[in-house]
């Protein structure tokens with residue numbers, strides 16, 4: 001049994017970590033923090049956890065967290081970087097669900113996140129926690145930067161094409177829709193039901209902070225700089241991300257059948273990526289609550305545009321589930337421990 005700590009245990013990704021870790025065979029949840037709810041039993045705030053989590057919310061305290069084997073940060077950007085160095089020095093492994101360690105370039109991070117990085121010296125060491133790309137490095141990591149939700153769906157969708165040099169890297173488009181839980185549990189006017197319900201809008205079209213993260217990953221896959229247009233949308237549902245990705249693949253490079261075979265081969269041994277039969281239309285409902293990414297491929301009117309559809313649950317493969325997948329790799333546990341949940345339907 002290892003001891004796990006969660007900083008930010010009352011947020012959506014924190015509670016999702018609790019839901020998954022509560023039934024994990026090798027993990028005892030030892031510390032769960034919340035400043036607002038300190039002193040309250042976790043299962044009083046979240047009665048679904050009665051009988052499986054026996055912890056009281058505490059204020060974030062580095063001494064208490066240092067007694068854990070692994071600490072998850074499910075906190076707003078700029079929080080994990082304040083405590084990570086101390087925890088690593090005390091022999092604790094850290095998995096950060098926020099963006100503090102995702103970008104390799106501290107100056108670029110400051111531009112997108114609007115603050116100075118306090119420990120840029122850790123950025124080279126941090127492993128980007130996308131197991132489908134970095135599985136071996138994750139196994140030996142002390143510090144994992146868990147990918148963002150949009151970046152997970154977009155990278156998994158584009159990777160096979162880019163790794164094989166089949167797509168025009170100057171013309172990539174990611175048109176992506178997220179459920180409202182992607183914005184976290186904060187009370188804000190924009191996320192009220194009466195603001196988001198029965199309506200649908202794009203946002204941050206001129207630049208979203210996930211753009212540099214996605215570009216960084218796609219550049220590594222392609223071995224060349226990429227030009228990506230990324231447009232996020234807020235859609236009136238609670239969980240789920242649907243990415244519609246467009247890539248130009250000239251006819252003399254590959255047919256749709258060859259691309260389908262490439263994706264099936266690339267993800268054949270990936271337990272959390274499921275390539276659907278050609279022509280399928282994945283539905284966010286079919287991955288809700290599970291750590292799966294479902295992908296399908298299309299070639300409208302036989303043209304040069306390949307359309308890739310990629311769906312995940314933003315809170316699971318897009319956050320807490322992927323974080324547990326990374327923890328399993330870091331501690332040598334079976335990769336799917338705690339994650340063998342099927343989607344809820346309907």
Ligand SMILES: NC(=O)C1=CN([C@@H]2O[C@H](COP(=O)(O)OP(=O)(O)OC[C@H]3O[C@@H](n4cnc5c(N)ncnc54)[C@H](OP(=O)(O)O)[C@@H]3O)[C@@H](O)[C@H]2O)C=CC1
Pocket residue numbers: 007008009010011012013014033034035036037060073074075076077079097098099147148149181182183184185186314315318319
């Ligand atoms: N929601 C999603 O779909 C995804 C979110 N992420 C990222 O994961 C992180 C958490 O997201 P989410 O769960 O949605 O966020 P929430 O806003 O729902 O929750 C944030 C949590 O962090 C705690 N917190 C806030 N400020 C601090 C602080 N300064 N120090 C310590 N704890 C703090 C809060 O509790 P309290 O204030 O009581 O301490 C709360 O428990 C964010 O960085 C987010 O960007 C990543 C992928 C997907």
Ligand SMILES: CC(=O)N[C@@H](CCC(=O)OP(=O)(O)O)C(=O)O
Pocket residue numbers: 097098099147148149150178179180181182183184210232234
């Ligand atoms: C719908 C919505 O608002 N989504 C959030 C992104 C999700 C997120 O939490 O961002 P990180 O993965 O970088 O932590 C946003 O656009 O700000």
